[in-house]
Amino acid sequence: MIDWKTLGFDAYRTRTVVLSRFKDGAWSAPEKTETFSFTLDPFSQVFHYAISCFEGLKAFRQKDGRVALFRPDQNAKRLQRTADFLGMPAPDEDLFIRMCEECVRENMEFLPPYGYGCSLYVRPLLMGVHPQMQLVPHPEVVFSVMCAPVGSYYGDYLKSSAAVIPGNYDRAAPKGSGSYKIGANYAATFKPYKIAHEQGYVELLYLNSGSRRFVDEFGSSNFFGIKGNTYVTPLSDSVLPSITNLTLQEVAKDLGMKVEKRPIPLEELSTLDEAGGCGTAVVITPLSHIDQKPVLEEPAVERSFRFCPDGEVGPVSTKLYKRITGIQAGDLEDTHGWCRFIEI
Ligand SMILES: Cc1ncc(COP(=O)(O)O)c(C=O)c1O
Secondary structure: OOOOOOOOOOOOOOOOEEEEEEEOOEEOOOEEEOOOOOOOOOOEHHHHHOOEEEOOEEEEEOOOOOEEEEOHHHHHHHHHHHHHHHOOOOOOHHHHHHHHHHHHHHOHHHOOOOOOOOEEEEEEEEEEOOEOOOOOOOOOEEEEEEEEEEOOOOOOOOOOEEEEEEOOOOOOOOOOOOOOOEHHHHHOOHHHHHHHHHOOOOEEEEEOOOOOOEEEEEOOOEEEEEEOOEEEEOOOOOOOOOHHHHHHHHHHHHOOOEEEEOOOEHHHHHHOOEEEEEEOOOEEEEEEEEEEEOOOOOOOOOEEEEOOOOOOOOHHHHHHHHHHHHHHHOOOOOOOOOEEEOOO
């Protein structure tokens, strides 16, 4: 039995994975597998050259009993953009959404009930499976969709945390892969995350890797700041175009706020009233403070930007969080049509 009150964010093994193969110019009819495993050629591109990308979206059991996927069309489009960067074929929007819906339907017993803040996290994955040594794309891929019931990413809903700017680590090269959801971008964050967590920071805030003068994004999510009545978020070609951030920008406008998407100089952090991370997994991670360290492994802190007392959350972050989670749960009217209902 899953305890919905204490559910965290993990690779919980559910039942069915839905998959389709692209070979000889066409996608196969989606298949279902209940073995929860893949068999691939050891020379598959995915293993050696990280030819892999993914998406993440959530399905919610709403107040009236309906089941909604949140903005799956946006995830389909982003996967296509990422796949194009890797030279891979990608499922069209219709196939992408159909397979996500099928994955939810097939794993209904794992869909968290309404009222606990939990959801079914849907993870579409696209892998290059052609066995080859040459560094050229090959149109043979597997697209699979799996899911896991999830609660809070950091073990607590809406509680402020600390982040660190690791001066000696970059996330993505200028004009590189930063704005694409490829597995390799995340590989580079594993070690710095481990060090940061050991020091009590939950998040890593990366600066732009060229000049390191501007805020880019967190290892797991986009950055946003609140300055008076303005929602501000970085304009950068090396951050992932977050669907949550896009949604929060709309929500902020609906709440009568101004939205600015522009380069954010590091020094500007000292002028923000609130700051946080946003993404499907975390929803909003409000930050108490962000420390800047020249070398993550060493204790020296160059400067610290403070937003709110430890554990507390600013009023605007709270309002944004309540609005987006309220729409997802069906408690608030979905005036933008972001929820796509699944026929069960
Ligand atoms: C690096 C990174 N930035 C931003 C996001 C947020 O994107 P989204 O809101 O589409 O989940 C994610 C994923 O959650 C991410 O991994």
